[in-house]
Amino acid sequence: MTRQRSLSGTIPSMETHHDELKDNTIIIVLGASGDLAKKKTFPALFGLYRQGFLPRDVKIVGYARTKMDPEEFHKRETSYIKNPNDDPEIAAAIDAFKSFSTYVSGSYEDGTAFDELNKHLEEIESHYQSKERNRIFYLALPPSVFIPVAKNLKEHCYVAKGGVNRIIVEKPFGKDLESARELLGALKQYWTEDETFRIDHYLGKEMVKNLLVLRFANIAMNAAWDKNSISNVQITFKEPFGTEGRGGYFDEFGIIRDILQNHLLQVLSILTMERPVSFSAEDIRDEKVKVLRAIPPIERDDTLLGQYVAANGKPGYLDDETVPPNSVCPTFAATTLWIHNPRWEGVPFILKAGKGEHHDQ
Numbered sequence: 467m468t469r470q471r472s473l474s475g476t477i478p479s480m481e482t483h484h485d486e487l488k489d490n491t492i493i494i495v496l497g498a499s500g501d502l503a504k505k506k507t508f509p510a511l512f513g514l515y516r517q518g519f520l521p522r523d524v525k526i527v528g529y530a531r532t533k534m535d536p537e538e539f540h541k542r543e544t545s546y547i548k549n550p551n552d553d554p555e556i557a558a559a560i561d562a563f564k565s566f567s568t569y570v571s572g573s574y575e576d577g578t579a580f581d582e583l584n585k586h587l588e589e590i591e592s593h594y595q596s597k598e599r600n601r602i603f604y605l606a607l608p609p610s611v612f613i614p615v616a617k618n619l620k621e622h623c624y625v626a627k628g629g630v631n632r633i634i635v636e637k638p639f640g641k642d643l644e645s646a647r648e649l650l651g652a653l654k655q656y657w658t659e660d661e662t663f664r665i666d667h668y669l670g671k672e673m674v675k676n677l678l679v680l681r682f683a684n685i686a687m688n689a690a691w692d693k694n695s696i697s698n699v700q701i702t703f704k705e706p707f708g709t710e711g712r713g714g715y716f717d718e719f720g721i722i723r724d725i726l727q728n729h730l731l732q733v734l735s736i737l738t739m740e741r742p743v744s745f746s747a748e749d750i751r752d753e754k755v756k757v758l759r760a761i762p763p764i765e766r767d768d769t770l771l772g773q774y775v776a777a778n779g780k781p782g783y784l785d786d787e788t789v790p791p792n793s794v795c796p797t798f799a800a801t802t803l804w805i806h807n808p809r810w811e812g813v814p815f816i817l818k819a820g821k822g823e824h825h826d827q
């Protein structure tokens with residue numbers, strides 16, 4: 467599972483190499499009771515399993531504070547896996563997926579709870595044919611618990627010899643510059659850069675990856691990609707449903723930190739960066755940083771905030787029982803920013819993001 471530099475000169479969505487998962491691997495999903503785990507992580511793992519991309523003896527372990535028996539866990543784990551026509555092959559794959567998935571409940575702060583998790587992992591590993599043990603820890607958790615969890619995993623669940631450990635964290639990486647530095651610094655204290663994977667799942671969307679091809683493999687498009695041909699750019703995230711029980715995470719962060727600062731800025735930087743020296747992750751990052759540095763701080767006067775309210779039988783944000791009463795957390799934000807460089811001088815970029823965006827809410 468060594469991380470390779472992308473092939474110079476290739477466009478990432480055309481790359482074929484990837485790090486292979488090895489046998490004797492357990493994927494541990496922390497925050498397994500939550501929205502990300504249910505809607506994206508478990509369905510994605512199932513997709514990989516069905517397509518034969520997971521090692522044949524892989525095991526999945528969910529971990530969270532919520533108490534759940536195996537039946538309840540399996541129900542949640544598979545609730546977003548689609549089988550619209552009751553295909554028996556998919557149904558059998560879902561049953562198989564459940565059969566190698568287990569759940570452990572415990573706190574995020576308490577070391578002894580992680581000892582219990584480790585015991586569970588060791589019990590699974592005691593059936594391996596060889597001594598190699600690989601563990602992938604996926605944090606489907608709010609950033610407020612990243613640090614204690616990263617620490618406890620390193621201190622209580624890390625395979626010191628004879629295997630690899632990986633930790634995967636999802637955006638947002640903190641709330642502001644200070645907390646981002648603290649978070650990333652603390653992660654570094656326990657996990658090496660090679661062991662750490664930071665994810666913004668919008669970068670994995672085909673449409674976003676295709677932007678690189680659209681821009682840099684297309685001479686006509688490339689020639690017209692500037693202030694002379696484009697009067698303004700609007701990037702909009704519009705979700706037709708609200709928080710639906712995610713107040714525990716969302717209310718602490720709000721729509722700017724949940725969507726705008728990460729997903730939309732990633733899309734913006736891919737749309738506006740100059741052609742990278744190569745399409746390696748590092749060279750793309752360097753070009754993104756350059757364009758982001760050409761954006762002055764956003765003005766409050768150029769920003770509109772809002773919160774969705776109940777309408778037409780759909781609940782409002784404050785009706786979600788996981789949201790504190792009277793919360794003023796924004797669920798909608800729109801802002802205009804400018805890029806001061808020769809390509810984009812004078813072009814307004816309008817970023818909008820909103821949850822609960824039924825047209826009548």
Ligand SMILES: NC(=O)C1=CN([C@@H]2O[C@H](COP(=O)(O)OP(=O)(O)OC[C@H]3O[C@@H](n4cnc5c(N)ncnc54)[C@H](OP(=O)(O)O)[C@@H]3O)[C@@H](O)[C@H]2O)C=CC1
Binds near residue numbers: 532713
């Ligand atoms: N939902 C999505 O589609 C996506 C989410 N993400 C990221 O994933 C992370 C988790 O988001 P999501 O799953 O949506 O959020 P949830 O609110 O569903 O939280 C996940 C789990 O974390 C625990 N939790 C929630 N709030 C707290 C808290 N304040 N302190 C400690 N534990 C808490 C709960 O588990 P329990 O109480 O059982 O321990 C909950 O089930 C966030 O960083 C988000 O940005 C990224 C991409 C997509």
Ligand SMILES: O=C1O[C@H](COP(=O)(O)O)[C@@H](O)[C@H](O)[C@H]1O
Binds near residue numbers: 705724725
């Ligand atoms: O990161 C997040 O993304 C989802 C939306 O993802 P999508 O792939 O379904 O567009 C959003 O619901 C969630 O609030 C946020 O944390």
